Amino acid sequence: MKNFRYLLAVVLLTGVLFSGCNKAKELLDLKFNINYDTDLNFSVPDGLKTLSFSKEITVDPVSNPTVEKYYDKIKDIEILEMSVEVNNISKEINLISGTVRIFNDSKQAVWNFENQPIATGTKLELGNEDGQWDALSGILLDQQIFTEKVEGVVDQGGVTFSMKIKMKAKITVNPL
Numbered sequence: 001m002k003n004f005r006y007l008l009a010v011v012l013l014t015g016v017l018f019s020g021c022n023k024a025k026e027l028l029d030l031k032f033n034i035n036y037d038t039d040l041n042f043s044v045p046d047g048l049k050t051l052s053f054s055k056e057i058t059v060d061p062v063s064n065p066t067v068e069k070y071y072d073k074i075k076d077i078e079i080l081e082m083s084v085e086v087n088n089i090s091k092e093i094n095l096i097s098g099t100v101r102i103f104n105d106s107k108q109a110v111w112n113f114e115n116q117p118i119a120t121g122t123k124l125e126l127g128n129e130d131g132q133w134d135a136l137s138g139i140l141l142d143q144q145i146f147t148e149k150v151e152g153v154v155d156q157g158g159v160t161f162s163m164k165i166k167m168k169a170k171i172t173v174n175p176l
Helices: 002-027 065-073 132-142
Strands: 030-044 052-059 074-089 093-103 108-118 123-125 146-154 159-173
Touching (some): 030 065, 074 132, 108 123, 108 132, 132 146, 146 159
Antiparallel strands (some): 052 146, 074 123, 093 108
16 A cells, blocks of 8 residues: 555656646747738729739748747747738729739639629728638648739729738747
């Protein structure tokens, strides 16, 4: 019986020490908010049969100074906000249909829009209804170049506009 109590005490002490080490290591976690904002410019000329637009841009997630500094120590990336904002437009239009797609070789996040009035200051929220933010976190954790693509069809031509894809995330790193 004494041996059993001794063994139990050793097992409990070992468990407390190891869990304490993990808690101490977590105390060293650093959390930062980072932004990935990209600008896209579009032109839909008059006289086209289909009044469509499409543009894509590649983003290197490690180009963010915080990510670059801690890229090999990243534990987690959590998406906090996602949106597309119209910075300026030559005239108000209606977006008949549109898609925002962010992807790399293995993951993608997609948002679709229909019948949206578009003017300067219009903000389209890119929510997490279908787990897009989880996919986006995975894309950022891959630390590989990814692509942002915006495309759609509008109700009239002869318009130019610019949009900004705004992504805000929280990054957790551990320097150990």
